[in-house]
Amino acid sequence: MAAVGDEAAAMDSISREPAAQPAALHPAAGGAAPAERPDPAAESPAAAPKKTGTNSDGGVETAEEAVEPAESDINELCSEMFDKMALFLQGELTATCEDYRLLENMNKLTSLKYMEMKDISVNISCNLQDLNNKYASLQPYLDQINKIEEQVSSLEQAAYKLDAYSKKLEARFKKLEKR
Amino acid sequence: MASADSQSRFGQSVKGLLSDKVGSCSGDVIALTRQVLKGSRSQELLGQAARNMVLQEDAILHSEDSLRKMSIITTHLQYQQEAIQKNVEHSKNLQDQLSHLLK
Numbered sequence: 001m002a003a004v005g006d007e008a009a010a011m012d013s014i015s016r017e018p019a020a021q022p023a024a025l026h027p028a029a030g031g032a033a034p035a036e037r038p039d040p041a042a043e044s045p046a047a048a049p050k051k052t053g054t055n056s057d058g059g060v061e062t063a064e065e066a067v068e069p070a071e072s073d074i075n076e077l078c079s080e081m082f083d084k085m086a087l088f089l090q091g092e093l094t095a096t097c098e099d100y101r102l103l104e105n106m107n108k109l110t111s112l113k114y115m116e117m118k119d120i121s122v123n124i125s126c127n128l129q130d131l132n133n134k135y136a137s138l139q140p141y142l143d144q145i146n147k148i149e150e151q152v153s154s155l156e157q158a159a160y161k162l163d164a165y166s167k168k169l170e171a172r173f174k175k176l177e178k179r
Numbered sequence: 180m181a182s183a184d185s186q187s188r189f190g191q192s193v194k195g196l197l198s199d200k201v202g203s204c205s206g207d208v209i210a211l212t213r214q215v216l217k218g219s220r221s222q223e224l225l226g227q228a229a230r231n232m233v234l235q236e237d238a239i240l241h242s243e244d245s246l247r248k249m250s251i252i253t254t255h256l257q258y259q260q261e262a263i264q265k266n267v268e269h270s271k272n273l274q275d276q277l278s279h280l281l282k
Contacts, residue, residue, distance in 0.1 A: 085205060092212055099225035106232050113239060120246045127253045134260050141267040144274055151277040158281070 191199075216222070 081201070081205075085208065088209065089212055092216060096216065096221050096225070099222065099229070103225060103228055103232075106229065110232070110239065113243065117243055117246055120243075120250055124246070124249050124253050127250075127257060131253070131256055131260055134264070138260075138263065138267060141270055144270045145267070148270060148274050148277060151274070151281060155277065155281060
């Protein structure tokens with residue numbers, strides 16, 4: 001509660017001198033630097049937490065910025081905060097990276113599958129070309145088979161004619177025998 | 180608005196103001212990151228690409244099966260062609276015999 005009262009007084013003193021702000025900034029910067037430097041000195045919480053003061057120099061009142069001494073572990077907390085922030089951002093971006101990796105793996109597997117299929121297709125193409133060449137070399141034999149088939153048909157016709165003639169002969173022989 | 184903010188922050192300490200500011204900046208960075216990732220639509224596009232590839236997988240497997248069957252059929256055709264080659268060599272003698280018969 002006392003600290004709040006002191007802070008209010010400090011804020012009041014600052015708000016009362018708006019024209020002295022440029023002059024106040026330099027002593028404030030000078031006051032902040034000594035406030036940041038003695039970090040080990042700030043370990044004593046019993047020491048005055050704020051530095052406020054008014055200097056009157058030639059009728060112009062100045063005021064120093066109200067600061068609190070930095071805690072000893074503030075640096076660690078800051079670095080921890082930044083580390084965790086970086087970890088979070090990395091995690092957010094890793095999700096997209098993992099999606100890309102998944103697609104990359106799927107594409108690689110598909111390309112392997114297509115390469116196998118390509119090998120099979122090339123093999124089939126070579127075999128079919130050989131088969132076509134062999135069937136082309138078989139063509140004279142197939143023509144011979146066609147001729148054989150025609151000759152067999154004509155042989156069959158000749159056999160039928162011979163059979164019919166022999167039956168006629170048998171009938172005439174029997175007729176002559178009856179006489 | 181600025182005056183209302185300054186009035187609401189009037190009673191707080193510098194430490195509290197600083198921590199609030201740090202927290203708001205952190206939240207802004209997080210929101211910005213999420214907005215950038217959301218605006219790039221990378222999640223949707225990559226998910227859609229993965230889904231389409233999964234849909235194509237069935238067709239790819241079917242094509243592979245068909246090619247393997249074609250390979251087996253080609254092998255059978257080769258065996259048949261070899262058998263035909265063996266048997267066709269007898270046709271020469273057969274033709275000579277037939278031409279002799281039909282003389």
